[in-house]
Amino acid sequence: MHYHIVEDKDGDTVDAIPYCSDFCNKEGQGDKYRGWNGCHEGADYDQECANCGEVIRGLDYYKEQDCSHEWRECITTDGVVVAHSCNKCGAWKKTEAGLLTSE
Numbered sequence: 821m822h823y824h825i826v827e828d829k830d831g832d833t834v835d836a837i838p839y840c841s842d843f844c845n846k847e848g849q850g851d852k853y854r855g856w857n858g859c860h861e862g863a864d865y866d867q868e869c870a871n872c873g874e875v876i877r878g879l880d881y882y883k884e885q886d887c888s889h890e891w892r893e894c895i896t897t898d899g900v901v902v903a904h905s906c907n908k909c910g911a912w913k914k915t916e917a918g919l920l921t922s923e
Contacts, residue, residue, distance in 0.1 A: 824837040825857065862876055
């Protein structure tokens, strides 16, 4: 999940335009592209990529799936577990202080 952040004259965020990939962010923003801005947790609901129209699944979609999750850890270079993602359905969730959060 990538976002193009739109700010007002004071630097406050006024919009976040969703993109399914960095490629779509670059293509959709053209000269306004401000660099890679991905790896965001998506919204609770499905969103549409502002460039290609691909559906970016929200967290509610994964909650409704009948999946016996096979979680894998997403670890930083210093060994901190920051998230878990499912090898089967693609669902993922953040952790708090390196601990697996409850579903």
